[in-house]
Amino acid sequence: MRTKFEVADAVRLVDTTKGFSFHQQKAFKDILECRTATLGGHSNVCTNSECGNIEASYNSCRNRACPKCGWKGNQDWIIKMSENILPAKHFHNVFTIPHEFNNFFLYNKKVFGNLLFDSARKSVLELILSKWKVQGACISVLHTWGSALTLHPHVHMLVPAGGICIETGQWKGFKKEYLAHKDALSLNFRNRFMKGMKKLIKNGEMKIPSCHGYLETNEADLLDFFDKPHSKDWNVFVQKPFSGESRVIKYLGRYINKTAISNSRILNVEDGKVCFKYKNYRSGNHNDQISLVVSDFVRRFANCIMPKGFQNIRHGGAYGNSVKRNNVFYARLKVYGDYRKPVCVLKEVDKIKRKVSKIIDSISICRECCFEFEKMPLLDSA
Numbered sequence: 001m002r003t004k005f006e007v008a009d010a011v012r013l014v015d016t017t018k019g020f021s022f023h024q025q026k027a028f029k030d031i032l033e034c035r036t037a038t039l040g041g042h043s044n045v046c047t048n049s050e051c052g053n054i055e056a057s058y059n060s061c062r063n064r065a066c067p068k069c070g071w072k073g074n075q076d077w078i079i080k081m082s083e084n085i086l087p088a089k090h091f092h093n094v095f096t097i098p099h100e101f102n103n104f105f106l107y108n109k110k111v112f113g114n115l116l117f118d119s120a121r122k123s124v125l126e127l128i129l130s131k132w133k134v135q136g137a138c139i140s141v142l143h144t145w146g147s148a149l150t151l152h153p154h155v156h157m158l159v160p161a162g163g164i165c166i167e168t169g170q171w172k173g174f175k176k177e178y179l180a181h182k183d184a185l186s187l188n189f190r191n192r193f194m195k196g197m198k199k200l201i202k203n204g205e206m207k208i209p210s211c212h213g214y215l216e217t218n219e220a221d222l223l224d225f226f227d228k229p230h231s232k233d234w235n236v237f238v239q240k241p242f243s244g245e246s247r248v249i250k251y252l253g254r255y256i257n258k259t260a261i262s263n264s265r266i267l268n269v270e271d272g273k274v275c276f277k278y279k280n281y282r283s284g285n286h287n288d289q290i291s292l293v294v295s296d297f298v299r300r301f302a303n304c305i306m307p308k309g310f311q312n313i314r315h316g317g318a319y320g321n322s323v324k325r326n327n328v329f330y331a332r333l334k335v336y337g338d339y340r341k342p343v344c345v346l347k348e349v350d351k352i353k354r355k356v357s358k359i360i361d362s363i364s365i366c367r368e369c370c371f372e373f374e375k376m377p378l379l380d381s382a
Helices: 007-011 022-033 071-084 099-107 109-132 182-202 210-216 219-230 245-255 294-303 324-336 343-363
Strands: 041-046 054-058 090-096 137-145 151-160 162-165 171-173 236-238 266-270 273-280 286-293 313-317 373-377
Touching (some): 007 022, 007 266, 022 294, 071 343, 090 109, 090 245, 099 109, 099 151, 099 210, 109 151, 109 313, 137 294, 171 324, 182 236, 273 294, 286 294
Antiparallel strands (some): 041 054, 041 373, 090 151, 162 171, 273 286
């Protein structure tokens, strides 16, 4: 459903050919052209000869930063993912970093993102291995924004309450209401991340931002810079586990393949400002509104766009792409006595399929007379 205001309305008011990287400019170009005549399309012609209604249907840009694209692909991905969910409760963890590193992220998005993923994954899997002697698993997704479109790189992670036993190679679940104490997990994550940062800078794989240029010539200043966030208590959110695979599917639907802001959150674009809704976490998670100058809004949106080829969703441990099918097969066999998907998963997948089918049907039926549309070449009169 088309909303009254869109991200494209704000982008249209800004000269995006200057001051933005190539992949950001490409994203803006795609957002402006998405579902317009520029990308081509087809005509939906009503099959009722007495109606004669014709509607133009334009192609999508399929850019992952576009708020109008990806919904159908996301639903298909969730259905496919439901085939490979381990039969266990899943913990939800969120790994965040101090704001001192935000500029490093802007200058080194790929390298920094990889480090963030690796530090979070190794921290969790190492802890599970030492505590329960099993190979753990995780599904991780990188988000780079806060609700108010502020720069906020963080990793959401789902971790099943179990793993593959190192000695027997069989599935082993553990009954715990928490994965680990958040202080222990945050300490492990912080140490791994800081060690990785220093190594990348030393090897010249991570650029030092121009605003921190003084760090390149003075090693003492560099050490002081790292000591400041190192002394902080890093915030790692550890939530009680979801009960059952169906809850995991619902979670994936909410958090996977999201864009920095959806069009439905934009309330107004006028007088050179963008007003949009956001969740104010400092006041009890209440919905609030914020108004930004258009150029500031577009700049914030651009900061959240990851480079082409970067994988925002990653699987680790027993969820690794090459082993997850076998691991899920044997885990279900042990837990349920049957390798097939449980009823709760089948029901959740059926809900998704019915929702997708309903939306597809709604756009393939004429709103004037409720007859079916027939796809035809795009007509100038449409």
